Amino acid sequence: MKQIFIEAKESLLKKKIFALLILVQATVFFFLLSVLFLHFNNVDTKTKSFYAQYEGKNIYQLSDELFNEKEQEYLSKDESLANLKNFYNTLNKSSDFKYLNTTTQPIGIVNFKGNKTFWEGYEDGSFPPHEIDGKKYEFVKSLQINKQVIDSFDLKLLEGNLFQKDDYIYNNNNKSIPIILGSDYQSIYKIGDEVEIDYIMKSLKGRVVGILKPNSVLPVRENIEFYLDKHIILPSFSIEQAPINKDDSTFQKRHYLQLINGQIFTEKGSLQVRKLIDEISQSTNFYDLIIIGANDTGIDIMFSMLKQNINLLIMLTVLLFCFCVVTIFFSFIMKWNINIQKYAIHLISGATVYNILGYMFWEIFIIISISVIAVIISITFIGFMPIAYYFIIILTGLAITLSSILPLYIKLKKLNISNILKKKV
Template sequence: MKKTLKFLGAIAAVAIVVTIFFTINKRKYNAVGYEKESTQAIISETNNSYAILSSETNNLYVMLADEYLDDDDLSELYSEEDILTRLSKLNDDLNKNFDYYELSFQALQSLEYYNLDDDFVKVYNRKGDKIQNQAIKIDGRSHYVTSLNTVQVNKRFFDSYLASIEKGEAFNDDDYILSTSENIPVLLGYNYTPYYNIGDTLKLNYLGSDMTFYIKGFLSENLEFIKDNETISMDNYICVPSFKIASASQQTDSEQDLVFKIRYYLQKNRGFIQYGINNDIKKIKQEINDLANKYDLAYTVLNTTYNISPNKT
């Protein structure tokens, strides 16, 4: 791993931010904040052989993973010089040089008492566990946290799998670039239509930061895609564009903004690279290794083939 800097004074400020937002649950997800898959479990897959899951070559992907495995790794990363710039430039290269598909299920979270349909609430595991109306205090104020079904996708993914609109407008190119002064456009699944109108705004928490989202449209009814053997029905989801942050100055950001942006780009950089059955995956792995070295970051390509396809039924 490429972590050469020691903890500096900034880590104390980071610890304050993390304490504020990570107050309820110390499992792989938290009531408010950063939801990261168990990368240790993911990395262990690299000892396995590739498992081809489909004969349709245009549906085959390999996945990127970082090697920042726990809170200590992440805290040290936050203190590194120019880390935000390096993560952002890596993402630019991924989107420029590969058929790179950004897909994340990081939950948007309501901090008010939630009384809409339970089907909108995210289920985290096979036991049916949810974060729904969990009472916490932030800065002395009481909140009720509910995690909502959410998907974040870049333009390449959206155009390939989700570009079917019931009403309103689909994302355009400008929606994939965010300045600090903008609200964030979202598309809601079809089952949200009785509750909201186009142009309505939602105040939700995203990776530990409170943000305002405006409803640009609604996805078509029964819109689905398949990831491996799991069918993802978008009817109960909020769809967010995986945007590029226009302002990424590490010197002028507040500590909270910086932590959000680092988490956000870590999320964007755990995407999928599409390849053809005859392509040399070893070449992709080498190119990713070269990029990781270029930006002094710890990234790898998992030795597992994933299948992502539209549901044609």
């Protein structure tokens, strides 16, 4: 065994360019395989966790029809706030469906510590800083969510806590409201920090209670994959107290007007949902809304695309594997034509077919091992990989080695030594 290993090493050192080319090719292959594994693992994780919650479900969007003068006219009515509160509370407590409220209302922050990429509308060059009551507010991306969103989707935290039940109830005696930050805020604010907030023209104090893990997503209106990394998350709180003045009344009305523009998450069909919403409208005396039909087609398309992505990843992996095996095989065929007389002399000198095969095996194995180790070390800089990754990489390396050597074994078995020595082959 030692002699075979020495022979293999000497052969590689003599043909450095040959060995280097195979090494580069194998390294590129295993790097691509690692990238494919990460992508496959990401798709598979989402399919089993986030997307699995959509299977068999329909999502209906509620949208009020109060715009401009019609909105002003409605909000001027004394009973409008009570009707809006009753309508939202009935939706929120319904046992016939899940009511998800995800509102993308930007909030102002005094003395904001982040950069402009956190600003609402930064990508479009809008929403510059505003001054309110002598204080400079920078309006940043924000999302308000109700308890059902937290309960329905598995949000993971880097640190801190998610919203608790009491966080969804607000009164004027509250010293602060809890906020959860997207992962990009982790170097800007820490747990326990307080910030001054302007939310729908009302000054509030926010207290950081949690920071989300990177790439956290939620369904927000028509966007099934809404990334939260640059968002500040507020609870969609209910306000049990009656307004203390006209400004507070205006704030509560506008707040509840946002809360009723949510989504219904259910297995029920369109007719059943419309009937349920009609009943709620009648019992709460609020009728100014429409139901945007179920996007079950969109969900079906999403699942179909996920399956296609997985199939494409598998196909690409197989093609890369075959390409690597074939190119290594042909590389060794070229080397075979160069070293064929050397192999024949070894056989005449008492070496067996398996000894020659051993030289070739160790040549390939050494190259594959170096490329595997190099890729594994490089990938660890990205982060800890699942145990399955290491098994797959190592087993693939062995499979490539054995698959590459098999055709050479067949060729070696058919070798005619006398013809080789007479230079007829």
